[in-house]
Amino acid sequence: MRRWIVGLILLVLVRPAESWGAFQLTPEVTQYIVSGIDHMANLDYSEARAAFRRIKGLASGDLLYPYLEGIVEMDETIQADWEDEEKIEEVLDQFLERMEPVVTRGEALLEATPDNPDLLLALGVIQGTKAVVDRTRNNYFAAYNGIRASHRLLTRTLEVDGDCVDALWPLGLYDYAVSRVPALLKPLVALVLPAGGRDQGLERLKRAAQEGSVSRVPATVALVRILIGFEEQYAEALPYAERLATRYPGNPEFLFLAAFLYSETGNTQQALSVAEGIRKALDHKHPYFPLELTPRYLQLRGKIAMDAGAHEQALAFFRQAIEQRNSKYAWITAWAHTRTGMIYDLDGDREKAEQSYQRALEVEKGGLARERARQYLSEPYQGKENQGST
Secondary structure: OHHHHHHHHOOOOOOOOOOOOOOOOOHHHHHHHHHHHHHHHOOOHHHHHHHHHOOOOOOOHHHHHHHHHHHHHHHHHHHHOOOOHHHHHHHHHHHHHHHHHHHHHHHHHHHHOOOOHHHHHHHHHHHHHHHHHHHHOOOHHHHHHHHHHHHHHHHHHHHHOOOOHHHHHHHHHHHHHHHOOOHHHHHHHHHHOOOOOHHHHHHHHHHHHHHOOOOHHHHHHHHHHHHHHOOOOHHHHHHHHHHHHHHOOOOHHHHHHHHHHHHHOOOHHHHHHHHHHHHHHHHOOOOOOOHHHHHHHHHHHHHHHHHOOOHHHHHHHHHHHHHOOOOOOHHHHHHHHHHHHHHHHHOOOHHHHHHHHHHHHOOOOOOHHHHHHHHHHHOOOOOOOOOOOO
């Protein structure tokens, strides 16, 4: 669920100001918001705060600044204090408390200017973000109301201005999420929430990723995750991941995604080049490449070697990843065990493969790696397919 928060926090609304009343987003406000988003994507939180702070005294700042400030605080806390559940819960609750007067203010403005597309978009995104945080804090009724309000406001945005591409990202994400609801629950969901659809969701996300202004980054991140995790369309995901890795080299997540996709699509040298950049950042103690990332780097190198058919080299990297495991990247340990078992299956050593899969199942928070291990315990791994996360 936290990934949804990280994605949502990057969407802030901006369009050229026209004559829609009190709430107007001027080019100056737009510039600062886009700058803040870029700094956040590169994990430069102090610079993001500085950019957003410039909005405080400008037009629409009374509505936007508290939201943007809360977004930075949530993301930074999740990044820095990932193990401190109490601290994370505290910052999420603070965000919800801060948004109450913001939503009230936004609704009052909307009553005065109901067809203001900037305001509709702004309030729609704020409501959507608040709904995700409410869901994370188990405030289910508030989350349900927020989702409905957000969808209504964003849909109305497109009715007022069909060229508002930035509204397509949250709507596209909603469409795709609803399409993933299990079949047994679809009739119930259809009774309480607006309809969604896979194809429409992907189309909207792609357009926002290509044409959006402030929505381009969050739409791109969401699209890459969906194309990798659900659609298994690695070649299609690669250009989007390349864009993120090139523009935001300070964010290790984007580099790992690019290297993973290069390896999956047979571009071994490109994958190794990106992996080497990660290694250098680790060696130079880059602030966003802590030593905790080392097992993830080692597992990545093993994955690249495995995809290239260098099984002995891959096993050596996986062993190192397991030896240097840590609690933050427990899922990496699970993948190292699972992929070790996959190699043993390919090499015809079923006994060792089963032992490796069993070790993967023993790792708490192993996620998809444990699912794969359970699958290959029942049926031996026989060749290339979706091999999961980076």
